[in-house]
Each structure stands twice: as C-alpha cells, then as structure tokens.
Amino acid sequence: MFKLLGFLLIFLSVLGGFYMEDGPLHALYQPSEFIIIGGAAIGFLAISQPFAVFKGIGQFIQRLFHGSQYSPEFYQQLLQLLFHLFNAASSKGLKGMEDDIDKPEGSILFRDYPLVISQPRLIHLISDTLRLMMIQKIPPHEMATMLEEEIEGIHQDLNRTPDALLNLADALPGFGILAAVMGIIVTMGSIDGSLVQIGIHVASALTGTFLGIFLSYGFASPLARAIENEICKEVMALDVIKSALVAFNSGKPPMLAVDAGRRSLYSELKPSFIDMENELNGQ
Structure with a gap:
C-alpha cells in the first residue's frame, strides 16, 4: 500500500502541477504515443531478457502491491523454525529427522510456520544443508563458503x-x-x-518525450529499486539461515545458533537477545 501511495503521489504531482499551470490534460492523451513507447518497451524486454525474467517482473510487481512477504512476523517465524529444527536435531539426531528433511511441506516440524514454508528457496536451503549434514560431517569453514556461494548465486x-x-x-x-x-x-x-493544426501536432509530438521521461523516472526506475529492496530482504533471510546453520554445525547449542542468525537482521527487524530468548522459550 505504501508503494502504491508513492506511485500515486508521483502521478498526481506531475499531472496536478501541469493542470495548475493551465495545461490541458486532454492534450496528454495521445494513444499513438502510448502505442509507440509501450510497444517498444515491451519489445525491448522481450529481446533483451529471457522469458523467466520477463515473467519475474510481473511476479515481483504483484508481490510489491500486495505487501512485502518479509514482515517482522516472517523473520520471527524463521527464527522459531530454526530453533525448533535445531532442538529436534539435538534430541533425536539428524537421522531421526530424515522424513522431515526430505518432505518439509508435510512435516510437523515445518507446518507451524506458514510464512516460511511458502518460500521455497529458503526451505530448500534449510533442507538441503541439513541433508548434507546428515550424510557427512562438514567442516564449519567449508559449510560457510558453500552457503555463501549458493546465496550469491541466488x-x-x-x-x-x-x-x-x-x-x-x-x-x-x-x-x-x-x-x-x-x-x-x-x-x-x-x-x-493552419497554425492551430500545426500546434496540435507539435503538442502531440512533445507528449512522446514527456511520456518516455515520465515512465522512466516515475515508474520503471523506482519500481526497480523497490524490487531490489524486496530481494535484499529475501537475501537477508538466506543469510540468517546460513549463519544459524554454520553455528549449529560448529557445535553451538540451538539458542546460540539461532542468535548467530538473528545478528544478520536489519536493526528495525532485529529483536534483542532477551526478547528472542523469551519468545523461543515461550513456544
């Protein structure tokens, strides 16, 4: 909603200022200019990007205008899930969690954390790493490097x-x-x-310049930055998982392993250690 208000503010400010200068709003309605610029923009994306990226733009736009999935509650559930998994691994061993690791979507260990289970990249990172830890002992520095490379690729x-x-x-x-x-x-x-007819044609032509600049700086550029911020939140969640898994693999108890992940959060999302401890122990 906040981002929608931002786009609305841009739109109203530009057109409102034009109207205040006695600009005729109907003069900006030039369907041919919209077709030329809009069609060329879509063609530019189709030629320069694979279909997966083209499709991803639509998916990210939908996510942005429905509200970010990475809310404070999401990160709280992520920390709780990791603590729950580490406790289970400490009590019955990773071998005893094989079914949960192989099929996290149907596991009782995962089902209480719907916001996390809805993010397949995060679940795959957790389950794949736990599966490797179950197969063989991985030195902490090797695990850290492996996870960093995987997160960088994502x-x-x-x-x-x-x-x-x-x-x-x-x-x-x-x-x-x-x-x-x-x-x-x-x-x-x-x-x-006539001069009137020529003026109409010139105004129509200048509308194309206006529309190209307006769509660039008022829509495409801020939308790209908003998507970048959303991606940073997902990568931050991956970093939380990486730090917690590496700490647990190093022999840290579940609480301290989860705390290692907590430290990767932005300040506005990071609970204090005492608040986190009280929340996790109160499950």
Missing part, C-alpha cells in the same frame, strides 16, 4: 529482474524521443495547414 539470479527494469528505464527516454521525432515528421507533412 542473489545474482534474482537481481536479473531489477537490472532489466533499470535498463528499460534508461531506454524509455530514447523511445520518447523516437515518438517525438515521428510526431514531428507528421507535423512537417501538415506544414501548410
């Missing part, structure tokens, strides 16, 4: 979406100029017409 994969939008933001003003030049070509074809 981060690069996810960043393809905002990078595509930033590239589009750079291209949109050019498409606006293209639309304006085409409008000037039409104007030159009517140069022997």
Whole structure:
C-alpha cells in the first residue's frame, strides 16, 4: 500500500502541477504515443531478457502491491523454525529427522510456520544443508563458503529482474524521443495547414518525450529499486539461515545458533537477545 501511495503521489504531482499551470490534460492523451513507447518497451524486454525474467517482473510487481512477504512476523517465524529444527536435531539426531528433511511441506516440524514454508528457496536451503549434514560431517569453514556461494548465486539470479527494469528505464527516454521525432515528421507533412493544426501536432509530438521521461523516472526506475529492496530482504533471510546453520554445525547449542542468525537482521527487524530468548522459550 505504501508503494502504491508513492506511485500515486508521483502521478498526481506531475499531472496536478501541469493542470495548475493551465495545461490541458486532454492534450496528454495521445494513444499513438502510448502505442509507440509501450510497444517498444515491451519489445525491448522481450529481446533483451529471457522469458523467466520477463515473467519475474510481473511476479515481483504483484508481490510489491500486495505487501512485502518479509514482515517482522516472517523473520520471527524463521527464527522459531530454526530453533525448533535445531532442538529436534539435538534430541533425536539428524537421522531421526530424515522424513522431515526430505518432505518439509508435510512435516510437523515445518507446518507451524506458514510464512516460511511458502518460500521455497529458503526451505530448500534449510533442507538441503541439513541433508548434507546428515550424510557427512562438514567442516564449519567449508559449510560457510558453500552457503555463501549458493546465496550469491541466488542473489545474482534474482537481481536479473531489477537490472532489466533499470535498463528499460534508461531506454524509455530514447523511445520518447523516437515518438517525438515521428510526431514531428507528421507535423512537417501538415506544414501548410493552419497554425492551430500545426500546434496540435507539435503538442502531440512533445507528449512522446514527456511520456518516455515520465515512465522512466516515475515508474520503471523506482519500481526497480523497490524490487531490489524486496530481494535484499529475501537475501537477508538466506543469510540468517546460513549463519544459524554454520553455528549449529560448529557445535553451538540451538539458542546460540539461532542468535548467530538473528545478528544478520536489519536493526528495525532485529529483536534483542532477551526478547528472542523469551519468545523461543515461550513456544
């Protein structure tokens, strides 16, 4: 909702200021300019990006306007899940958790944490790492390196979406100029017409420049930055998992292992150790 209000503020500020200067709003409605710039933008994405990235843009936009999935409650559930898993591993061993690790979606250890179980990348990182720990003992420094490389790969994969939008933001003003030049070509074809008619054609052409710049700086660029922030929250959750798993693999008790993950959280999301301890012990 907050991001929707931001886009609404941009839209109302630009058009409201134009209207306050006695600008005719109907002059900005130029369907041909929308078709030229919008179609070129979609074609730019289709040519420059694989379908997975094209699809990811739609998915991220949907997530942003439905509210971030990475709320304080989500991170609280993540810490609780890790504590629950580490306690189970300490009491009955990883071998006794084999069914839970292989099928986390149907496990009683995971089912009380719906916000976490809905994130497949996080669940796969937890279950795959626990499965490796069950098969053989992994030195802590090797596990840390392995998880860092995996998280870096995930981060690069996810960043393809905002990078595509930033590239589009750079291209949109050019498409606006293209639309304006085409409008000037039409104007030159009517140069022997009345001054009013010529003025209408010039205004239509300039609308293309306005639209390209407006969509670039008022839509594509801030949307890319918003997606980057959402990705950072997911990567932070992956870092929480990595730090906690490495600490537990090093022999730390469950509470201290989870605390190692807690330290990866942003300050506004990070509970104090005492608050976390009280929350986990009160389960």
